[in-house]
Amino acid sequence: MKQTNTINKWWQNTVVYQIYPRSFQDSNGDGIGDLQGIISRLDYLQDLGIGAIWLSPVCKSPQDDNGYDISDYQDIDPMFGSLDDMEQLIAEAKKRNIRIIMDLVLNHCSDEHRWFIEAKKSRDNPYHDYFVWRDGVEGQYPNDMRATFGGPAWEWVPEVGQYYFHQFSVKQPDLNWDNPAVRREIYDMILWWMDKGAGGFRMDVIDQIAKVPDQKITANGPRLHEYLQQMSRETFQKGDLITVGEAWGATPERAKLYSNPDGSEFSMVFQFEHIGLDQQEGKDKWDLAPLRFVQLKQVLNAWQTQLHNCGWNSLFWNNHDLPRIVSRWGNDSAQYREKSAKMLATILHGMQGTPYVYQGEELGMTNVAYGIEEYRDIETVTMYKERSAAGYSHAEIMRSLHAKSRDNARTPMQWNAQANAGFTTGAPWLKINPNYTAINAADQLGRKDSVYTYYKTLIALRKQLPVLVDGRFELLAAEHPQVFAYTRTNQTDELLVVCNFFGEQVACPVEKDWAEYRLLLTNEAEPTDPTVLQPYEARIYLKKR
Numbered sequence: 145m146k147q148t149n150t151i152n153k154w155w156q157n158t159v160v161y162q163i164y165p166r167s168f169q170d171s172n173g174d175g176i177g178d179l180q181g182i183i184s185r186l187d188y189l190q191d192l193g194i195g196a197i198w199l200s201p202v203c204k205s206p207q208d209d210n211g212y213d214i215s216d217y218q219d220i221d222p223m224f225g226s227l228d229d230m231e232q233l234i235a236e237a238k239k240r241n242i243r244i245i246m247d248l249v250l251n252h253c254s255d256e257h258r259w260f261i262e263a264k265k266s267r268d269n270p271y272h273d274y275f276v277w278r279d280g281v282e283g284q285y286p287n288d289m290r291a292t293f294g295g296p297a298w299e300w301v302p303e304v305g306q307y308y309f310h311q312f313s314v315k316q317p318d319l320n321w322d323n324p325a326v327r328r329e330i331y332d333m334i335l336w337w338m339d340k341g342a343g344g345f346r347m348d349v350i351d352q353i354a355k356v357p358d359q360k361i362t363a364n365g366p367r368l369h370e371y372l373q374q375m376s377r378e379t380f381q382k383g384d385l386i387t388v389g390e391a392w393g394a395t396p397e398r399a400k401l402y403s404n405p406d407g408s409e410f411s412m413v414f415q416f417e418h419i420g421l422d423q424q425e426g427k428d429k430w431d432l433a434p435l436r437f438v439q440l441k442q443v444l445n446a447w448q449t450q451l452h453n454c455g456w457n458s459l460f461w462n463n464h465d466l467p468r469i470v471s472r473w474g475n476d477s478a479q480y481r482e483k484s485a486k487m488l489a490t491i492l493h494g495m496q497g498t499p500y501v502y503q504g505e506e507l508g509m510t511n512v513a514y515g516i517e518e519y520r521d522i523e524t525v526t527m528y529k530e531r532s533a534a535g536y537s538h539a540e541i542m543r544s545l546h547a548k549s550r551d552n553a554r555t556p557m558q559w560n561a562q563a564n565a566g567f568t569t570g571a572p573w574l575k576i577n578p579n580y581t582a583i584n585a586a587d588q589l590g591r592k593d594s595v596y597t598y599y600k601t602l603i604a605l606r607k608q609l610p611v612l613v614d615g616r617f618e619l620l621a622a623e624h625p626q627v628f629a630y631t632r633t634n635q636t637d638e639l640l641v642v643c644n645f646f647g648e649q650v651a652c653p654v655e656k657d658w659a660e661y662r663l664l665l666t667n668e669a670e671p672t673d674p675t676v677l678q679p680y681e682a683r684i685y686l687k688k689r
């Protein structure tokens with residue numbers, strides 16, 4: 145099924161909301177969010193105006209990495225509910241015109257998956273070749289590759305006298321995509337979910353599936369696009385789905401393949417080029433540095449212009465792995481939290497692509513600064529141990545964690561100012577951000593000037609203004625150290641977005657005949673002098689051509 149190169153796909157005209165199920169809404173008092181909890185909050189999401197929910201993994205899992213270690217792709221973890229609950233969620237969402245995007249973790253599964261339990265029984269077990277094994281002797285690793293969550297990427301299994309390869313934790317053995325039986329197994333599973341009514345799929349670290357460990361290749365392996373095109377042909381192209389791959393190694397060039405408008409791979413990818421701009425160059429995310437703002441504009445500009453008419457962007461500031469954007473690149477002080485959250489939303493939602501809102505972002509939820517014993521994330525916990533052993537001071541490690549720990553995004557959703565923020569009647573699995581009495585949905589729903597209402601307006605605007613969907617992007621004042629400004633232009637309209645990214649007032653570097661521009665949206669209480677930008681001021685103008 146070939147698709148045409150026009151902006152007529154439902155997923156090009158919608159906004160996606162990401163739910164991290166264990167932190168969204170608990171329904172049974174065990175302190176962990178679940179599917180019935182999500183169902184009870186669908187009206188809230190409908191009110192916000194979103195058209196799809198990306199659900200982080202809810203399949204059966206030992207939860208070593210909060211569900212990104214799946215032990216049964218065709219069952220729901222009892223912690224979250226049952227398959228019946230899942231079917232109910234899909235049906236209830238559908239009634240509200242919301243599709244459910246499942247999170248497919250296809251690079252690896254859990255070491256408790258039936259396939260792996262079989263695989264390690266013997267070398268001639270039919271499942272042995274589902275995984276990536278190398279001969280060796282105990283204590284002598286096949287090579288020096290390291291796993292993302294600490295330690296070597298190889299684990300010894302005495303029963304078979306071999307090492308298996310794992311890019312993430314030891315409980316996440318890598319699947320062997322070079323084995324056609326593995327690919328068939330995966331395609332059948334995807335078709336099964338499509339049959340259940342899944343509206344799309346987000347694919348975890350999809351650029352790492354075609355690894356070649358002997359050459360130390362993880363991302364962008366030589367057979368990657370061959371596998372993706374086969375998967376798309378065998379599965380996605382049989383439906384009208386939204387498909388989005390997580391691809392840390394994506395460049396605009398590669399993204400043209402991933403998001404080729406002929407539909408041969410996916411709808412789009414998550415790219416992360418802008419995400420590393422506040423760490424020291426060549427180091428990792430814990431090595432903090434101030435945001436390189438001008439480069440942020442350059443990177444986003446490159447993605448906007450290079451994919452125009454030959455690919456499709458996903459737009460996000462946040463997900464379950466990233467710190468809260470208002471604390472990260474905005475300002476989470478009482479004075480500027482709401483204003484800077486709205487400014488960041490304006491920049492993102494004004495660009496071309498499909499915007500993603502991560503739960504709580506629409507409230508301007510913030511990072512947390514807990515003591516080390518409060519953290520639950522496997523990456524955070526291993527990083528603390530590794531950096532302590534390497535001689536970093538406690539204070540220095542905590543500074544990195546407070547800025548970048550994945551648990552910043554995973555604290556429970558703040559629904560109201562009552563006990564446990566309305567998230568649970570029990571003991572929450574991760575401590576709730578103490579600021580929930582001030583920052584919560586109940587307060588914001590009724591308030592015209594809330595972050596929530598602003599997101600709702602932005603989402604509605606996308607449906608009213610085609611130029612937000614199809615307009616060509618042009619960056620303005622590219623070198624300006626403080627202002628983020630651009631236009632979006634189509635046959636009939638010009639949209640102008642002007643934002644002050646920082647907390648100091650500045651002269652507006654964009655000069656226009658302001659009488660021709662109608663102010664559509666601003667985060668100021670009253671329209672202000674167009675030639676001056678107040679701290680974190682954001683404006684969207686429309687000009688008829």
Ligand code: TEU
Pocket residue numbers: 209212213249292312348349390392429464465523550
């Ligand atoms: O994340 C991909 C990934 O590479 C992360 O380890 C990322 O580098 C890290 O979070 C940045 O600090 C995906 C999922 O989104 C993540 O939650 C999983 O832990 C990971 O894959 C393994 O499945």
Ligand code: CA
Pocket residue numbers: 170171172173174175176177178223
């Ligand atoms: Ca629960």
